[in-house]
Amino acid sequence: MSLKTKTLHGFFWSLTQQFGVQLTMILVTIFLARILEPADFGLIGMLAVFMALGNSLIDAGMTSSLIRTKDADQRDFSTVFFINLAVGVLVYLAMVFSAGLISEFFNQPALKAIIKVYCLTFLIYPFSAVQRTRLVKNMDFKTELKITIPSTIVGGLLGLVLAFQGFGVWALVGMNLAQNLLLSVQFWVYSNWRPSWVIDWERFKYHFGYGAKLTLAGVINSVFSNIYHLVIGKFFPVTQLGYYTKADSLKQIPVKNISNTLSKVTFPMFSEIQDDDEKLKVAYKRIMQQVLFWLTPVMALSAVLAEPLFRIVLTEKWIPAVPYFQILCFIGLMFPIHSYNLNILKVKGRSDLFLKLEIIKKSLTVVGIIIALPYGIFALLWTQVILNLVAFGINSFYSGRFIGYNVWSQLRDILPIFLIGGVAAIGGWFVKGSIGNFPAVDWIQLIGGGLIGIMIYFLISWGAKSEPFVDFRKIILKK
Structure with a gap:
């Protein structure tokens, strides 16, 4: 298959996946926004910078290095898998120990318990990061579509049930955890790749050498892309942060559907x-x-x-x-x-x-x-x-x-x-x-x-x- 044909196929399936996921999330968001209060979304918005920061640290730019490396083999993938897993545990523990300080910073006592549950995604994500990377590297977005749509639907339904039952902000927490857990499980089911019990430190140095600067840039970008959540949450009422969070998430719907679809396709294509x-x-x-x-x-x-x-x-x-x-x-x-x-x-x-x-x-x-x-x-x-x-x-x-x-x-x-x-x-x-x-x-x-x-x-x-x-x-x- 030529690069042009491969790219067009990748674009079609990536676009279908994005629209499927976003359509589901739009419907879920509409119902959740009608049931929950702006302050509930504001509380989750306060965590945006920490979630983005944690994900950047876990990835460490090494999955981008795997996509860019034309001759990546089993040792490369396995090394990145276990390093990501170890960093995920450290990031989660750091968030648990910092939960009290974060809740005091925002003057929101409820955040302490929310952080300890919401951030479990830092333990879940590393289990499927390499499987997802291999699909992107091969532009196999059709398989990714089969994985993400069911996860989004089931997680969204759980969030709606919790919201109708009066769980408030915990409906958003439960939805996020369910979606990430289902994604991770399905990436294992659909992927034919399994890690070998090996960590090659030379391969680690190579990928980290490329990814380290991207990681630091990603950390900086994660903090500053979400710094307005941090500033608004600190200096303005939580309801205003809820308005900002919802406005930002709605703005992201067309951006993610159209731009992120091609972004996933273009990086491996540009690498070729x-x-x-x-x-x-x-x-x-x-x-x-x-x-x-x-x-x-x-x-x-x-x-x-x-x-x-x-x-x-x-x-x-x-x-x-x-x-x-x-x-x-x-x-x-x-x-x-x-x-x-x-x-x-x-x-x-x-x-x-x-x-x-x-x-x-x-x-x-x-x-x-x-x-x-x-x-x-x-x-x-x-x-x-x-x-x-x-x-x-x-x-x-x-x-x-x-x-x-x-x-x-x-x-x-x-x-x-x-x-x-x-x-x-x-x-x-x-x-x-x-x-x-x-x-x-x-x-x-x-x-x-x-x-x-x-x-x-x-x-x-x-x-x-x-x-x-x-x-x-x-x-x-x-x-």
């Missing part, structure tokens, strides 16, 4: 052609354009139609989260650009530069938070938007040097997509504003504004012969 800069440039450009072509109208119209969307999906009690969501939609558009730029550095083996850039960007984040915090939560959110634009400039400058695709070339290729998306959003906003107040107005605004916006977007793309639109017709539809 890491020595051919011209192929890397062409592949990077076309993938980035495709992702933004589909993501832009979704994020733009979601921001414009956020109020009726929230009222229909989550009920009136979540309306205060609407302005948070609208601002975060801008950040969602930047995510795939960051991801693919940084993937170039990873496949080129420049984990040292990856780490350096993360330190620079996160230092700017600290300065931004310090300046914005006295002016309230919306100042923090707009600062986040500005910092994402700065991060784009930094990431694309350095990755562009490796493949001959500089910042201005990237902007030239993506700005037309944003402009067309902006016009579509204006059309959706105009339809929404033109509809008066009468029964089912929210449904009419959402459906009418969404349909008109989408029609405008694709008509302009077709008329202007937008490059990603033409690519999609030639390559994807033909295939």
